[in-house]
Amino acid sequence: MSADDVREAATLLDGVITRTPVVESRALSQLAGAKVILKCENLQRAGSFKVRGAYTRLSRLTPEERERGVVAASAGNHAQGVALAASMLGIDALVFMPVDAPLPKLSATRNYGAEVRQVGSSVDEALSAARVEAARSGRVLIHPFDHADIVAGQGTLALEILEQVPDVATILVPLGGGGLVAGIAAVLADVAPQVRVVGVQAAQAAAYPGSLDAGRPTAIDLRPTMADGIAIGTPGQVPFGIVAERGVEVRTVSEDLLSRGLLMVLERNKLMVEPAGAAGVAGLLAAAPGEFAGPIVPVLSGGNIDPLVLLRVVQHGLVAAGRYLQLRVRVQDRPGALAGLVDAIAAAGANIVQVEHSRTDVSLSVSEVLVNLQVETKSAEHRAAVVDRLRQEGFAVDAV
Numbered sequence: 001m002s003a004d005d006v007r008e009a010a011t012l013l014d015g016v017i018t019r020t021p022v023v024e025s026r027a028l029s030q031l032a033g034a035k036v037i038l039k040c041e042n043l044q045r046a047g048s049f050k051v052r053g054a055y056t057r058l059s060r061l062t063p064e065e066r067e068r069g070v071v072a073a074s075a076g077n078h079a080q081g082v083a084l085a086a087s088m089l090g091i092d093a094l095v096f097m098p099v100d101a102p103l104p105k106l107s108a109t110r111n112y113g114a115e116v117r118q119v120g121s122s123v124d125e126a127l128s129a130a131r132v133e134a135a136r137s138g139r140v141l142i143h144p145f146d147h148a149d150i151v152a153g154q155g156t157l158a159l160e161i162l163e164q165v166p167d168v169a170t171i172l173v174p175l176g177g178g179g180l181v182a183g184i185a186a187v188l189a190d191v192a193p194q195v196r197v198v199g200v201q202a203a204q205a206a207a208y209p210g211s212l213d214a215g216r217p218t219a220i221d222l223r224p225t226m227a228d229g230i231a232i233g234t235p236g237q238v239p240f241g242i243v244a245e246r247g248v249e250v251r252t253v254s255e256d257l258l259s260r261g262l263l264m265v266l267e268r269n270k271l272m273v274e275p276a277g278a279a280g281v282a283g284l285l286a287a288a289p290g291e292f293a294g295p296i297v298p299v300l301s302g303g304n305i306d307p308l309v310l311l312r313v314v315q316h317g318l319v320a321a322g323r324y325l326q327l328r329v330r331v332q333d334r335p336g337a338l339a340g341l342v343d344a345i346a347a348a349g350a351n352i353v354q355v356e357h358s359r360t361d362v363s364l365s366v367s368e369v370l371v372n373l374q375v376e377t378k379s380a381e382h383r384a385a386v387v388d389r390l391r392q393e394g395f396a397v398d399a400v
Contacts, residue, residue, distance in 0.1 A: 001148060001242060003190035006155035006183060009056045013156055016055055016088070020044050022164045022297070027268040032284055034294025037165050038265070041157060042273045042303030046108070048229075049157055049301050050074075050081030050144075053179055056153030057142055058085045066091050071139040073097070073126035075228045076105025077302050078144040083112035094139060096126040102228070102306035122222055124233045145179030146236030155183025161297055162187075168195055169293035172280035174301045175199030175208060175250060176230030178239030184299075185246040196293065199243065200283035202276070203252040205231040212244060226313055227258055229276030229302055255316070257282040263317030265300065274305040275313055325350070325375040325383050330396040333369045341371060344393050348386045351376040 020040045028036035041049045058070065069092035072082040079095045086093035093114040097106060098121055109116050119129045123144070134141040143150065157180070161168055171188075173181040181199040188195045201208055204225035211218040217235040225231050235243075243250075253261075261281035265271050280298030305313075318324035331337040338357065345352055356372040377383040383399075390397045 001151060001155075001182075001186040003187045005148070005152045006159060006187050009052070009149070009152040010156040010159055012056055012059050013052060013153065017052055017156075018043065018045050019160060022161070023269060023271070025265075025269050027264065028281065028284060028298075029294075031289065032287070032292060032294065032296055033289035034292060034296055036284065036294070036296045036298065037168075038269060038271070038281075039157070039161055039164075039297050039299045040271060042271060042277050042300045046077070046080040046084045046112070047302055047304040048077035048081065048277070049154055049180055049299075050077040051084055052081075052156050053145075053150035053153035053183075054078065054081035054142065055085040055088070057147060057149040058082070058089050058091060060149055061091070061140060065140045069093065069137075069139045070142045071096070071130045071133050071137070072142040072144065073123060073130040074144055075123050075231065076101055076109070076304055077229050079109040079114070079116070080105060080112060080304070082142050083109045083114035087113040094133065096130045096133070098122055098126050102304070102309060104306050105304050108304070122231065122233065124222075143236070145177030145232075146238050148238055150179050151183045151186070151239055151242065153183070154180045155187050157299065158184040158187035162192060165295055165297055168192075168295050168297050170196045170198065170296045172198050172200055172283045172292075172296065172298040174227075174230050174276050174279035174299065175201045176205070176232040176276070177236045178208070178243055179236065180299070180301060181248055182239035182242035185248050186242050189246050197246070197248050198283060198292075199248055199250045200279040201250060201252050202227040202230055202258060202279065203254050205233070206252045207233055207235050208240075208243070208250045209252065211235050211240060212250065215244070216240075225258075225275075226255055226309070226316075227274075227276040227279060229274060230279060251283050251286070253279060253282040253286050257285050259313050259317035261285055262313055266314070271300065272303045272305065273300045274302050277302040323377055323379065323383075325377050325386060325399060327371075327373045327375060327387075327390075328398040329371045329373065329390065330368050331371055337369075338371060341390075341395060344390055344395070345373070345375060345386065348389045349378070349382065350386045
């Protein structure tokens with residue numbers, strides 16, 4: 001695949017997609033030791049970059065293929081991209097989604113006019129069902145990442161970055177099946193080979209490192225991850241070939257870093273992203289200052305997140321950032337004991353959010369009570385200082 005293939009896709013997408021903005025992040029720039037500019041694809045139509053590839057693929061179907069309709073599989077973002085593109089082109093769409101797909105993504109896909117069927121616990125299982133349906137019904141399978149038209153469509157994002165940040169030195173890209181990073185790498189290899197491209201995978205769903213070592217796409221067993229949008233068990237043949245040929249660097253990030261990345265983008269840049277969309281920022285947080293040359297452009301690949309999931313991820317991010325502390329403290333069951341604990345926490349400069357007082361825990365002696373507390377702290381250092389102070393004052397503390 002070449003930059004010319006991507007330019008052709010950009011022509012197809014002219015007037016269809018949104019030219020998403022770039023936003024400088026001073027907070028991330030300070031951490032990275034270089035200018036950081038966020039590419040806000042979370043503000044794209046249907047909430048992610050996926051509409052780029054979906055529309056490119058669907059617009060190139062023959063009249064006979066359009067008449068047969070299409071079938072796709074997705075955790076949500078590709079589903080919405082296909083549903084939106086199909087509605088614009090007058091094509092009937094059926095989408096398979098995992099049974100635990102976020103409700104907002106399910107609703108949005110249906111609202112764009114696609115029929116949704118839920119099956120399996122992962123994108124890979126939904127994709128197997130979509131293949132069976134394609135063989136049975138004659139619908140055209142619109143793969144989420146393993147097709148040249150999909151990769152070319154996603155690569156149009158690189159053309160925008162080069163126009164918006166002409167001196168870009170590093171691009172950090174969320175990596176699942178590989179369509180986005182492959183499209184970006186294909187463009188840059190032709191027109192800006194000096195730009196470093198880094199794909200960032202969730203450690204719980206990192207199929208690329210082992211596949212690159214093996215020299216071919218290799219399946220892994222997925223573990224639970226908050227980054228459902230990039231939880232893919234097997235890389236696609238088409239993107240894998242490009243990633244391997246172009247020598248794209250791949251890194252992995254923990255769940256803590258994903259939640260911290262989401263929280264930082266939300267808090268400091270006022271941008272809503274999903275955990276998968278924050279993978280590039282998480283990769284930046286994992287790196288040492290100065291490790292990436294600037295300007296650095298993390299791609300915020302999607303912003304479709306269930307509000308209930310957001311609440312849990314934000315809390316997880318606060319804990320990971322040292323700003324939220326859960327304590328289990330044994331105190332003597334006597335008047336004033338709880339007040340003494342509360343006073344000690346206040347003296348340490350922490351804010352108590354919630355208190356639960358229990359006398360029925362089986363681990364307690366008859367003269368003890370268990371106090372569960374949720375406490376706001378200012379940093380990882382402050383969190384440790386609070387725990388140390390309580391222990392110095394004689395409290396039996398377990399920090400969670």
